Amino acid sequence: MAKRRITQETFDTVVSENIEEFEMEGNEALQEAIEQFESQGVDLSNIVKEVPKVSSEENAEDQTHKVLQALESLKSAVSSSTSVLEDLRVFTEQCSLDFARRYLAAQKEAYPTILTCCQRAGEEKELLSVALAALSVLTDGQPDLLDVEGREFLIGALTTHQSDPALTCQCIRIVRHFCLKHENNRQAFVKAGALALLTGSITRHIEHHEVVREACVALRVMTFDDDVRVPFGQAHEHAKMIVLEQNGLKVIVEAAKAHPENTAVLSELCATLSRLAVRNEFCQDIVELGGLKFMITLLADSLDCQELVKQVLSALKAIAGNDDVKDAIVNMGGAELIVMAMNRHMANAQVCEQGCAALCVLALRKPNNCKVIMECGGALAAMQAMKNHPAEVNVQKQSCMLLRNLVARTRDFTQAILEMGAEALISKALSTHRDCGDVGRAALRDLGCQVELRELWTGKKGSLSH
Structure with a gap:
């Protein structure tokens, strides 16, 4: 409720x-x-x-909050055309404290006031930067504030200041705030040409890690389906547009190669690649562009970096949707690296989940890959993950699916997996997590264990017609 x-x-x-x-x-x-x-x-x-706080000594009744005092001071400066720099900074500082202050400011017409400051800044880069910082913090978590005027301003600013990395970065961050959990804003920005501006900013400022990171996150947000108010979004369509119209895969792979030591940027790039691998041929394209070789090398060199490992595993899982890419990953030693990463970060549920999911996809319909996964300890790692994270339903589900895939097309590994204690672990997952029902029972069935199959409806107890 x-x-x-x-x-x-x-x-x-x-x-x-x-x-x-x-x-x-x-x-x-x-x-x-x-x-x-x-x-x-x-x-x-x-x-x-x-x-x-009491806002004036003359009127003790007049009480207000610091963020509103800052906003009123800013409004006065805007209406009298005096300098707004200091007022903008104070307002930004207040809004940075928490969402409640941003929400309160938005209720009191902060958005049109800040947008006016941005529009009036013109070529004054310091003023524009300070005004954009205020707009960025105000819109964090409040995408509904966007109007047509604001969207047109941002598209214009990204176009006009595309050679300035700092201003580009600020504008992109605001676009991201407006698009997160807001499907209509996403679609409007895409129609206005935002995808070309985002990919273009990565290419133009490829050495500037902050621009690359921000633009990558914004591109990824364009592929989200996170607005509960909209029944059907354009996530898949936007991903295709980024790849086909903006050459997005090449842009991202090249950016990754330009930042081999920056784990924060590489994590974002891998996460964005995962969102773009929505078609069979896109997965193949990533391999041909050198993306797979880069990711395998990255995983081998960064096994200790938990966040980066998680994103690389997610990207490998995404591109392994293509059967040829499955083989390429295994042939390059990817299965062994995935198991090593899981064992290294066995205490982290997300790494375990992504590792099991990646191995699960590699094993699907591929008996030879199953052999490699078994030999490098993949089944054992999955079961250790189940033991370590009994409360994590996604770890349990992915592990069950992996164990099933390992024996679905060949029974050669059934005995070995059962001897590792698979039946008890899967049964425990079944009893603990309702969501494990289908995958858990399927795994037990393919392992040759006794399974209690539920009849959902037999048609014997009454008729559907009256």
């Missing part, structure tokens, strides 16, 4: 009443108000939890 929400004014009134009527100190009054509302099941995530 959705939690109740209240306005900032309601919360502030209760804090003030605690101070005035019950003679509490400020912090005590604040804590009392928080506990009171939380006990009633109210969601306070959008509420600024501080005692409002």
Whole structure:
């Protein structure tokens, strides 16, 4: 059930009443108000939890929050055409503190005020940079603020300042904020030409790690399907456009080669490649561009870097959707490296999940690959992951699917896998996690174990017609 929400004014009134009527100190009054509302099941995530300050000595009744004081000061500077630099910086600092302050500022018309500052900056790069920083922090978590004017400004700024890496970076970050969890904004930016600007910025500033990273994340967001308000998004279509119209695979592989030592950038590049491998031929293209060789080398050289390992495993899983690429990965020693990565980071559930998922895809319909996976300890690693992470449903599911794939086309490994204790682990996953039902029973069945099959409906207890 959705939690109740209240306005900032309601919360502030209760804090003030605690101070005035019950003679509490400020912090005590604040804590009392928080506990009171939380006990009633109210969601306070959008509420600024501080005692409002008196904004002027003449009017002690006039209480407000620092973020609103900063906003009012900024509005005054905008309307009187005086310098807004310092006011923008103070506002940005306040909004950086938490989402509640950003939300409150947005309720009080902060977005049009900041956008006006951005538009008026023109060629004044310092002012534009400070105004963009304010817009970036305000829009973090608030994509609904975007209007046509804002979108046109951002597309224009990305075009006009494309040779400036710092301004490009700021604009891209704002585009990303507007597109995260907002399908309509994504589609509007794509129609306005954002994909060409994003890939172009990577190519133009390929040595500038921050631009490459930001543009990569923004491209990946364009392939998300994360807006619960929209039944069908354009995630797949956008991924195809990035690859086919913007040569996105080549752009990303080349960028990866330009930053061989920067693990943060490489993680983002691998994660974006994973999102773009949506068609069989795209997976093959990544191999032909040298992407697979690069990823295998990267995994071998970076086994200790947990975050990078996780992203490389995810990318390998994605491109292994192509049967020829499966063989190429195994022939280059990929299976052994995946198992080594899992064993190195066995305590990390996400690495275990991605490792099992990658091995699972490599084993699918490929008996020769199954042999390699068994020989390098893949089944044993999967079962160790199940033991280490009994509460992680995705680890359990991927492990079950891997074990099933290893014996689905050949029974040669059944006995060895059973001797490792597979039946007990799969049965435990079945009893612990409802979501493991289908994959767990399929794994037990293909391992030759006793399986209790459920009949969902036999048609014997009544008719569908009246």
